[in-house]
């Protein structure tokens with residue numbers, strides 16, 4: 001079943017301690033849509049400027065990503081620039097230019113309104129809500145957010161939470177949002193604010209999933225070579241939401257979400273192996289299936305006697 005993805009489409013400049021690359025394709029929706037396209041057809045919503053490469057539209061088409069909902073506006077594409085510290089875990093934003101994003105108000109094509117699954121990738125919570133306003137009762141809504149919105153538009157985010165089934169955020173954001181030092185308390189507190197499920201990402205240390213009386217903790221796939229962590233979170237969200245959309249025969253339950261967490265982690269582990277979307281562009285479904293198996297073997301342990 002198809003998945004609607006809305007978020008940013010960007011041209012990024014990324015600096016790591018060893019390399020720097022400019023004008024790379026990025027943005028939360030670009031990573032999320034490509035991540036989910038391994039499992040399900042995607043309806044993509046976003047905005048690009050007149051400097052955005054036309055070739056990307058044909059790439060999306062080749063991956064079953066429908067870009068009818070991507071507006072092309074006069075002006076420049078959203079630009080973001082970030083620099084990573086030596087551990088590749090801490091990042092500083094060097095610059096942000098909203099450009100065509102400044103006046104963006106997503107309008108869904110009529111045939112997108114009944115898409116059963118939704119991923120609100122990271123953009124302003126007001127825009128995420130505006131997309132939901134145009135939809136006919138989606139079956140399951142996943143949302144991602146970031147520190148900026150927790151700081152600057154908290155009331156918009158709080159208003160969105162009861163409309164979300166699964167909220168995904170990282171550990172520092174969960175602590176920032178709840179003022180709790182324990183991630184377990186933070187996960188519970190966020191659930192009490194609306195979403196039925198909460199996923200907290202811990203970067204290279206894995207992720208946690210909270211349900212009503214259910215809890216799941218998984219590691220991250222261990223990698224030797226990380227080139228660019230940009231988009232790992234968005235790709236995780238895309239893999240998770242795409243897997244759930246493709247496999248939810250009935251109601252979305254905890255077991256399905258646990259598997260989705262692993263597929264999200266697998267996709268994210270490929271994402272960081274190269275700059276921008278380069279690794280994901282050439283990735284095959286067979287490689288995803290193989291890494292899922294290896295990850296499963298690595299994470300298993302025996303029952304107590």
Ligand code: AMP
Pocket residue numbers: 008010011012025026027028079080096122123124148229230231232233234235
């Ligand atoms: P992640 O590494 O998962 O946090 O996502 C990185 C992506 O988020 C980059 O490709 C950026 O273009 C995009 N991004 C950065 N800041 C924002 C923002 N304020 N709103 C939307 N997308 C953003």
